[in-house]
Amino acid sequence: MKKILLLSVLLSFCFTTATYAQKRDKKKKKNTSEVVATPPQKKDKDAIQEYKDVVTKEAVTDSGLFQVHRVKKTYLYEIPFSVLEKDMLWVSRIAQIPSGLGGGFFNAGSKTNEEVVHWQRYQDKILLKVKSYRNVADSTKAISNSVRVNNYEPILYAFDIKAFNVDSTAVVIDVTKLFSTDVKAISGLPAYLRKQYKVKKLDPSRSFINSVKSFPLNIEVKQDFTYDASEPPSSRNSESISLQMNQSMILLPEEPMQARIADPRVGFFTVSQYDYGSDALKADEKTYIRRWKLEPKDPEAYARGELVEPVKPIVYYLDPGTPEKLQKYIKQGIEDWQKPFETAGFKNAIIAKDAPTPEEDPEFSPEDIRYSVVRYVASTTRNAVGPSVSDPRSGEIIESDIIWYHNHLRSYRNRYLLETGAANPSARTLDTPDEEIGEMMRMVIAHEVGHALGFPHNMAASYAYDVESYRDGAFTQKNGIAASIMDYARYNYIAQPGDQNIRFVRQMGPYDHYAVNWGYRWLPNAKTPEDEVSTLNKWVIEKANDPIYRFGRQSNRFDPQSQTEGIGDDPIKASTYGVKNLKYVAANLPAWTSDQTNNYLDLEELYGELLGVYSRYVGHVVTNIGGVYENIKNPDQEGIVYTHVNKSSQQASMKWLQENLFQTQDWLADKAILQNIDHAGYFERIRSLQSRYLNGLLSFDRIGRLIDAETINQEYYSAYEMLSDVRKGLWSEASRGQNVDIYRRNLQKSYLERMSFLMTDEGPTRRRGRPGLESPFVYDTNTSDIKSLIRGELTTLRSRLRTAKNGNINTITKYHYQDIIARIDALLDPK
Template structure:
């Protein structure tokens, strides 16, 4: 088989939409088949003899389609039996200029995925984009309405150049598709075009690099060059060049039987609107995204034996992966073997080195047949786990894990800051390789989890009691959260002297539960509704155990679903965490600058320590106005939403006043700051305090407090919270004391925020103008004004007196508007 090399094309991510009327039909519409199989007669209207187009000496690659290279021209020979077959088209960037997209776009990034069909219309071949957003059974009359109201776009139209010698295929020239600016398969998204002021694609510098045809897919690499006024690199050229990879793979003739989503178990999903549903509405159906996992030996599987899947999930390591990291990446991939064993499969997921060119000259990381852990030479600190799925069923076809080179530095820094007090081996810039490898292994396992269909589960870190995280035996067995899919990276609760502690996250019981729920094979299921009862039973069995609870990352009001948080008591956990930071900060110079003889790492780590502290106090601030969300069905006891108790909210306010708003002067460590910062100590603290004020005085927080107080008069209400906040932040005015610089900054920030509530605040959730929010802001300003008028005449210093008079003037101005 002859092969060629092609440049890649990036796609902007498209949602899958499909109005095809027959979602799971196993047979094509008869009339369509008859049209497709009709052998056309040669036509004189521009259609030539085969030999006049595909000339002697042409290079041919046979596979899904025959691909011909005739001189510099590229042709597809599309069999009529392949017309109207659904194919998944995936666009990825293969090569790109430095810093495109600010570091978050890289080689391997997917720009678009879409379902397409090749169709014939007269003497043209059409490439049409298909959609599965809206569907209806083809046997129902409404399917006709669905079809005409969801007319699918033609991506490109090709003139038929010739027919194959046996008249079973049409020959088209595909160069125009890959050398013009087709937005749907372009790596240059609209925001990139705007950011870099892209003018146009220069066709004279754009060309097909290679086309390869395989039995079930065709891979195209294309080089695209754009004129741009402000390119991300090589600015003097006014040019952005990309290499794109276009993958087109034949979707299964018989889609995998989908599994209906249950919001109590976390899965990524595909959605469809079924207009043929017996419900009295267009019925939205959500199917989980998962790999097809079927046992080789169904009888042994039914007996409860571990059985290998017919097709295991295989990840290849990027050939550019550093040698010393490969074993940790493989371990992170294969850590999911144990959860799959819970679902009855052995060797379900396997890690392999990429074949060498000698072993397989056709191997390419961009080939959609292969899932790859891509190692990206980039200063970005991140890792991601995207995947590509069949929109008809949710079947995951392929995924690429992307690891950015500098990401380990983030983990080293966090390891030092969050565990250094209790963990002597973290007190260095040269973290032992095995410990860094363990961290990388867990990050890879987390990203593979995404690629298996699992979103973040932010409730998993709330499953364990805080003090159990100080117990060596417990942490070694259970880790620090119930799932690897939470953002619970390190054990920041453990204190100096605690022994045998596990500090790094690991796989947890929820991961086994979720894999079993999503991947366990149930025989004789041909319709997803047939297994709904069994799946519901599995959820109910675990319904009251917090280890198996799912919490959405998008939740902004639930204290049990927070990022970077561990333990079931945020006040206690954050108290432990801050205690550890107080140990770490004064030791930072001896762990960093004293060893390196420069202050770069000290500067970086101090900035990150402020960020860690900010997260700890933010975890407590979420309690105020907090509402627990426990996703349930009506058959389960208890409510879905339950506000946090008034007692815990009041305790949280007291804690915040003590640990945030009373100036945390321990952060002003002169042995650190006098070597990294010439003047902005006070501003660093003001930003931390401002963030927490914005949370507490946020319009959504106030709205929840008003709502829960309305439902239950014993709850901690907005009036009480704002009163407590004012009395704590302005306590000097009540105590006849002078106010220092840090507290004046805080008080000015408070006043600014309160004035915004009165004059400028809006909400997407409710009408602020008709709510109590502005009345509360007005009342608080009046109360503060009255207090300061008395306090300015007290026994205070001149700066405090000026500060109070200035505040009174600002309040007068705000109240007059």
């Protein structure tokens, strides 16, 4: 009975299930039919594919550091696993540029970005990461892990892995978007230019990859970009900015060049790192000089003192667009550095070459990071620069481009006429002889090559020679006008009419030989940078007391020894000669310009530049007041680093300024010039020039240095004495009962404006740079003597003017004094 009952239940269950399944099949029949009829799904487009499906038969391949494949409009990098994680230097440059972009200081060849990158695999992606060597530590030390996790590297771009090559030794990625979209870090348009030109976006329909070329150690990419911009620098109606960028990526040496530790007593551009693995009780900042890697082909001969060629010389190519008549001077300027390199033991260390023709080398490109080029830029900008690209791990210079702007020749012609015309008859013309223009250009190129070799400006080099030596023909022919080509000493403005056989143009000097030897001499027995220090220090000590080997930083604004555009060891005497010559030039300027050309354009241009030359001569004397000599030393040397200019020199400087700046300079207001170049603005030209240096004298940092000097020695020129001397000189008419001319009235009002500023302003609030190495410095102006001194000077002045306004003076002078008194009242007693 139980068996029959169990069988009935099972049959019932089977029937019910079958019936349900049939109903379900009927219900789903239509859907099932549709699924069967659907085509197979496509593969995930991001999935890793077969190599042959990515690098197809249509691919055009270029072999080098990476295999570069072009498949129609797609660009692929085939990156060997062996180069993943290796350091590469990425440099972005403008290859072609629209007129006016960046205000004239951007050009074809301008570098817009430089950083170390490396390629890294993460799961099914390849990451392009930016790498910094600012913070480092020995990888064998535990702290290196902390350096790593506290300096996480930014990802510039992430790529999906498209395929692996046939033997799985390389990975393929698509880089098309990296180079065809607006990746701001490499775009060439920084944020401030985007804002200035009101850039909206990159237009993809007018932007494309021009070329991608792979070489054994580098890859070069050219991109054409067009941006929509409301206010472009040129072609305004187009509302577009188009430029061509070049992206260079070069594999850095596996083993960095041995670095050379910098010494502030010898001028070099530098790279710095914070070494957290140092035994010092801090993150130890280590600074290395920037230099090319030069090693002798024959080390034994080099060790014997013979001149030896380097394994790899420094080669500069001339831009194919360089005017023919200038090419020889550019080559001479480059190879002028061969002699200093011979002092360091190398011959033919630096060579100038013509760029190869397309037939000789179709791959040659000035933007290719393998080549250093003197770029000749068709631009109205008046300048020349010598930037370089270096390995941040060691300071090794990899490549550099010298940039010469076409109109810079005009600057040198004008300065030649203005600064040497009194003593140099051949400069008294707008048609300067070609040989003389060529010599000037040669020296400018040599100066810029110096930058590209690692040398900054040495502003102390022109202070090495006695002022009277510049009037000695034999001395100037031998020594030029500065101890280094790296000074901003352009012309001999000291030589006077009648002086004979004078060299007026700068040239290489003894400091250049010394600095090249210090930075480039090969020291094979030194296995670490620290091993070199004792030898390098010895070389400095040997030259320490000779001014021709002194280095003076451009960045300090307080040292009379290190002044831009100055020559000679006495600014007062040098500027006296300079102003005397300039008066001669001013009197003859129409005869040398407009009388020859029958128009006033050159006269106007040169008169404007004449004011600039005069301004520089004045500035050199101003620096004496509150000046501090900086002679960089190590503790093992005798003497101190900072010494205030003595009192008598400062007083003499103040007297010179009163006579040659603040007294009305009628020779600068020559009617024969002014009434032929403009209808107005005559007195304002003079006032703005005078007030510039008046404001410089009456500045927080200068007065602060004078107050500081009192804490060192009570016999130094005090802030009170300086302020009193300024007041007495500027308001001398009030003491003598004389009328005040329009130039002096304007200057006196400028004085009151500046005193008001000092009385009410809080002064600078932040320090920039390192203590002792910058200006202005910071102190609390409210707790210092400044406001007390200013109040005292204004009170004294008001008292003098109250008496003077009642004297026998003309009406305008009376009104002027009444106005000044009212302004002082409002300032000292605002209620």
